[in-house]
Amino acid sequence: MKKSKTMMGLMALTLTTGLFAGCSSNNNANTGNEQATNNAGAGTEATTTPAGEAGQDLKGEITVITQRTDIVDTVFKDYAAKFNEKYPDVKVNFEALTTYEDQIKIRMSTEDYGDVLLLPTSVAIKDMPDFFEPLGQLAEMEQQYTGLEERAVDGVAYGIPITINYTGVIYNKKVFQDAGITEVPKTIDQFMTALQSIKDKTEAVPIYTNYAAGWPLTQWESVLPTVAGSRDYVNITQLAAPDNFTPGQPHYDLYKVMYDAAQKGLIEEDPTTTDWESSKADLANGKIGTMVLGSWAIGQIKGVATNPDDIGFMPFPTNADTILVPLADDYNIGVSVHSKHKEAARAWVDFFINDSTYPTTEGGGMSPVKGAELPEILKQFEGTDVTFDTITPAQAGKEGWVDRIDKDAEVGLWQPDFKKFIIEAAIGNRKDSFDDIMKDLNDKWAASYAKVTAAK
Amino acid sequence: MFKLSNLSYKNQRIFIILAFSIVPVVLLFTFAYLPVIKMFQYSFTNWNGLSKNMEYVGFDNYKTIFTKPEYFAVFKVSLYYFVATFVQMGLAMYFATILSFNVRMKNLFKGILFFPTLLNGVAIGFIFLFFFKPDGTLDTLLQFVGLESLQQKWLLNPNLNNISLAGASLWRYMGMNFIIFLGAISSVSKDVYEASDIDGANRWHQFLHIILPSIKRILQLNLILAISGAIGVFEIPFVMTGGSNGTSTFVIQTVDVAFKYSKLGLASALAVILLFIVILVTIVQRILIKEEA
Numbered sequence: 219m220k221k222s223k224t225m226m227g228l229m230a231l232t233l234t235t236g237l238f239a240g241c242s243s244n245n246n247a248n249t250g251n252e253q254a255t256n257n258a259g260a261g262t263e264a265t266t267t268p269a270g271e272a273g274q275d276l277k278g279e280i281t282v283i284t285q286r287t288d289i290v291d292t293v294f295k296d297y298a299a300k301f302n303e304k305y306p307d308v309k310v311n312f313e314a315l316t317t318y319e320d321q322i323k324i325r326m327s328t329e330d331y332g333d334v335l336l337l338p339t340s341v342a343i344k345d346m347p348d349f350f351e352p353l354g355q356l357a358e359m360e361q362q363y364t365g366l367e368e369r370a371v372d373g374v375a376y377g378i379p380i381t382i383n384y385t386g387v388i389y390n391k392k393v394f395q396d397a398g399i400t401e402v403p404k405t406i407d408q409f410m411t412a413l414q415s416i417k418d419k420t421e422a423v424p425i426y427t428n429y430a431a432g433w434p435l436t437q438w439e440s441v442l443p444t445v446a447g448s449r450d451y452v453n454i455t456q457l458a459a460p461d462n463f464t465p466g467q468p469h470y471d472l473y474k475v476m477y478d479a480a481q482k483g484l485i486e487e488d489p490t491t492t493d494w495e496s497s498k499a500d501l502a503n504g505k506i507g508t509m510v511l512g513s514w515a516i517g518q519i520k521g522v523a524t525n526p527d528d529i530g531f532m533p534f535p536t537n538a539d540t541i542l543v544p545l546a547d548d549y550n551i552g553v554s555v556h557s558k559h560k561e562a563a564r565a566w567v568d569f570f571i572n573d574s575t576y577p578t579t580e581g582g583g584m585s586p587v588k589g590a591e592l593p594e595i596l597k598q599f600e601g602t603d604v605t606f607d608t609i610t611p612a613q614a615g616k617e618g619w620v621d622r623i624d625k626d627a628e629v630g631l632w633q634p635d636f637k638k639f640i641i642e643a644a645i646g647n648r649k650d651s652f653d654d655i656m657k658d659l660n661d662k663w664a665a666s667y668a669k670v671t672a673a674k
Numbered sequence: 675m676f677k678l679s680n681l682s683y684k685n686q687r688i689f690i691i692l693a694f695s696i697v698p699v700v701l702l703f704t705f706a707y708l709p710v711i712k713m714f715q716y717s718f719t720n721w722n723g724l725s726k727n728m729e730y731v732g733f734d735n736y737k738t739i740f741t742k743p744e745y746f747a748v749f750k751v752s753l754y755y756f757v758a759t760f761v762q763m764g765l766a767m768y769f770a771t772i773l774s775f776n777v778r779m780k781n782l783f784k785g786i787l788f789f790p791t792l793l794n795g796v797a798i799g800f801i802f803l804f805f806f807k808p809d810g811t812l813d814t815l816l817q818f819v820g821l822e823s824l825q826q827k828w829l830l831n832p833n834l835n836n837i838s839l840a841g842a843s844l845w846r847y848m849g850m851n852f853i854i855f856l857g858a859i860s861s862v863s864k865d866v867y868e869a870s871d872i873d874g875a876n877r878w879h880q881f882l883h884i885i886l887p888s889i890k891r892i893l894q895l896n897l898i899l900a901i902s903g904a905i906g907v908f909e910i911p912f913v914m915t916g917g918s919n920g921t922s923t924f925v926i927q928t929v930d931v932a933f934k935y936s937k938l939g940l941a942s943a944l945a946v947i948l949l950f951i952v953i954l955v956t957i958v959q960r961i962l963i964k965e966e967a
Binding site for chain 1: 722723724725726803806807808810827829830831832835915916918919930931933934935936937
């Protein structure tokens with residue numbers, strides 16, 4: 219670990235000098251990383267800028283579109299100031315969208331969607347080259363960054379994750395204490411017992427679903443690799459056979475937790491009127507015991523807590539032998555194919571990932587830069603049996619299959635719909651049993667599985 | 675050189691008429707007809723809404739829709755709004771009639787009743803979300819008048835949630851009906867009321883024999899609007915429940931298909947079908963009403 223930290227420091231150093239000195243790659247002994255960067259985007263400018271005059275040649279005005287409405291006028295302005303120290307002639311404008319995914323998708327049907335933006339997750343991966351500028355060869359860029367393969371097409375990277383999230387259960391230590399839970403639950407049974415004792419011994423809601431907002435329910439899908447206990451599950455094992463939602467399969471076990479919790483009254487009293495904003499404060503102040511969320515939420519929750527140290531993170535419970543916390547991309551940042559100042563835009567991307575501190579501070583996750591240090595809250599897991607790892611990318615020729623089956627079947631792995639059904643069924647609003655819902659999902663999945671695999 | 679004054683008066687007139695009508699016609703075409711034409715086109719493709727390429731798949735989308743009954747199952751929910759339509763029209767007519775006679779603070783009441791129409795549908799959704807929340811406005815109100823026993827989880831209970839939503843929708847659209855009725859009623863000449871007063875008619879007689887026949891046309895119009903509205907309900911359930919818990923409507927379902935599952939082609943086909951249903955319902959209504967008249 220120590221060694222890799224030093225390495226990482228070196229890498230970052232060479233990278234930044236390489237980037238901001240522009241041309242140094244030609245006369246510098248450093249190869250590898252830096253050349254990759256130059257080849258990728260800043261190639262034209264790299265040969266003309268004299269060393270030392272950090273990016274003086276880059277001129278123009280770029281528009282950066284972000285989803286962070288909360289900090290666009292404060293923190294982002296500081297980033298821009300810092301960026302301008304290196305690139306004084308680049309004017310950076312920001313635009314923040316409240317419902318990023320929906321709005322950007324509509325704007326992308328035109329040519330005017332900014333210079334730097336986040337790659338919408340709902341856009342089919344094969345369409346990336348139509349909308350985004352290639353950032354470099356995947357094989358080369360992978361030396362520097364993790365998580366690139368999620369949005370890469372044919373070996374070319376189109377985006378760099380703005381932060382790497384890990385997903386699990388965010389809980390309130392004080393509530394656990396009051397409920398007499400001394401040890402963090404590891405298996406599903408232990409977890410259910412813990413929730414039950416929160417209900418019995420405290421006033422807090424054991425597990426808050428955020429049903430009304432909908433999207434927090436999709437966070438559950440992120441912990442699937444933990445339940446499966448394997449980094450291969452999502453993209454490899456899941457595609458090996460069509461029956462995905464049958465008893466014993468990770469999906470079944472995962473959502474059984476949701477169903478059981480709802481059925482035993484361990485969730486909020488009226489899920490239909492939940493409120494995301496207030497749920498953060500409630501978790502922070504001990505009115506809620508646990509929520510299934512990504513690491514990005516930790517900062518936001520701590521921000522409203524009277525005692526930030528009460529907020530803890532634990533892996534989602536699992537019956538698997540190994541405890542794996544999946545690391546996954548947040549949004550990826552990329553450059554619009556219609557940008558008029560592509561070099562400047564690319565410089566912003568590199569600055570944002572490497573020098574803005576966004577990935578670890580505002581982003582709240584891990585830096586996508588290889589070898590980066592673990593965030594504070596995860597230090598407790600160093601030396602335990604908990605491992606953090608990215609999931610295995612899809613096999614060649616099978617890229618995007620999970621997504622295609624999912625959309626064709628209208629299952630919606632990353633949509634709130636069937637999770638809502640599960641909760642509705644559990645609290646008695648629907649006649650379907652848990653097995654009925656799973657069977658229905660399985661039938662839909664299997665039909666589309668046959669279609670997609672046959673089409674190949 | 676072209677000069678308007680060189681033309682004959684007749685040609686000048688034609689020129690000016692054309693020049694002035696070109697703007698509205700272009701606007702109408704771009705924002706009303708072109709999207710509809712495009713929608714028809716998309717409905718025959720498997721476009722995902724963004725991709726540069728789309729394949730023509732013929733009638734596949736329509737086949738999918740008509741072979742899967744679940745796409746039409748959501749019309750059950752429309753029935754709640756359909757029933758609410760009649761309540762809405764009844765109330766609108768009631769208030770319009772009362773306020774067309776001499777009432778104290780008449781204009782204030784008119785304002786209050788029309789006010790919801792001015793509000794944005796999304797805002798109304800949020801207002802009613804707070805209204806129906808546990809310990810929200812409605813529950814507080816019930817407690818205040820001593821009806822605690824009626825307190826409910828208005829949006830959670832699957833037997834009640836659609837009624838709650840239809841109620842919110844009723845509140846929103848009643849003002850519009852009301853103002854149309856009010857306009858129609860005020861076109862009835864004062865002399866007729868005076869004459870009927872002399873003949874000894876009371877308010878109820880006046881309503882039945884003077885007001886109702888005079889506004890029959892408007893009533894029919896409102897009914898057509900309200901019913902096609904009931905088929906295409908969208909914003910209130912979308913904002914308040916997102917269509918969960920059995921409150922999804924046909925339009926919400928269409929939006930889901932288009933944007934959650936990226937099947938814009940299929941969603942366009944659903945929209946085309948909805949368009950035809952609305953046209954059909956309107957035609958049927960017109961025929962029925964004509965026969966009556």
